Amino acid sequence: MIRFLFRFVGLWVLAGAFVALVLDGVRSIAASEIVTTPLGVTWLATSPDTLARFQSTVETNLSNAVWEHLAVPVLGAPLFAVLGVVGIVLLLIGRPKAQ
Template structure:
């Protein structure tokens, strides 16, 4: 059941990454130069309340030192790249390995 949840999360984040990459590609063609939307801009446009909630949670419940170097760096990266990496991590968590000896072992 947990494997299914990770695979579903991987599919959802992959779809979001494809949408972000498509929007960046359309904007790049329109502007005649590469346009890469940072994750913070895309997240704020989609749901400003949730990014404020995550920032408040990290600052108050975890460590304020974690917000500055780590989270701000991730939020400044292109949205499509971050979502692709997150999709890969979810897929790896839900991956079922093949038996070492092969498919037809007893």
């Protein structure tokens, strides 16, 4: 049952990655240059409070170095790439057992 949930969520996350890729592709065609939307920009646009809470949690519980060297590069990565990696990892976790 849990494997099914991992696969189900993984497929939805991959679908979101595909939608983000298509949107970036349309923007790139319109601008005549490659345009990508970073994860941090999307997160800030949808829920700025949770992004601020996430930053304060990481800086308080871990350290400023973790925020600067790990979280900031991930937040600067293209949304479709981050969602694609997360979706693939979820699908790999939920794959059926080899018999």
